[in-house]
Amino acid sequence: MLKPFGPDIWMADGTTVTGALGFLYPTRMAVxxxxxxxxxxxxxxxxxDRLRGEIDKLGAVRHLIAPxxxxxxFIADWKRAYPDAQLHAAPGLRAKRxxxxxxxxxxxMPAPDWAGQIDQVVVAGNVITRETVFFHKESGTALFTELLQQLPAGWFSGWRGFIARWDxxxxxxxxxxxxxxxxxxxxxxxxxxxxxILAWPVEKVLMAHGTPVDTNGQAVLRRAFGWLTT
Incomplete structure (x- = not known):
């Protein structure tokens, strides 16, 4: 289930979850x-059990991130599985959960435990959610949850397909x-x-809801956020 995505970074596809109005979303995590x-x-x-077994072979889980x-x-399930891990909440989540x-x-600012290895930026000013975007320096990977998406063209059908295309x-x-x-x-x-974010030397992009980007990540991000920066 775990797939290497660069030096000291792995990804794993999860189950499909149901969002607002019955929209189904694929999920992905990173280690x-x-x-x-x-x-x-x-x-x-x-x-x-299989996923946890593969992760345990990599090392000890110390940080669980809700971006x-x-x-x-699933963050509470992981805390029960790894009670010694530290839980890190995105802005607004502590009050919600x-x-x-x-x-x-x-x-x-990055936590001392990963400062110098993983950078982060809180994208504020959004009424839906404030997302923390991360950048793993060694692999050149930026990690996005909701703010960047790319689902397969036929993922939704009917009226949901129409909305997905508009969105x-x-x-x-x-x-x-x-x-x-x-x-x-x-x-x-x-x-x-x-x-x-655009100042990071991004080569790869990993999304919770989208096809991973293996090359030219910075150019992809500049096009994706061109509506805001130009």
């Missing part, structure tokens, strides 16, 4: 091995869905965050 051997688990999907207030469905005892809140969820290359574009009430804050 990054830090320099001390600890594992950073980003946007964890539904845990299975935005929408990606939290009061049933979970988070250890840390994700902010503009750019099934565009020819990774795009920011229109609903998230419209939800930015503070474009200056969003533009400042995106400018920081």
């Amino acid at each position: 990054i091995r830090l320099s001390d051997g600890a594992l950073f688990v980003w946007s964890p999907t539904a845990p299975t 935005n207030s929408l990606h939290h469905l 009061k049933d979970i005892a988070f250890d840390h809140d994700l902010g503009e 750019l969820m099934v565009a020819a290359e990774p795009s920011v869905p229109r609903k998230f574009r419209l939800a930015f009430t503070d474009r200056n804050a969003a533009r400042a965050a995106v400018d920081r």
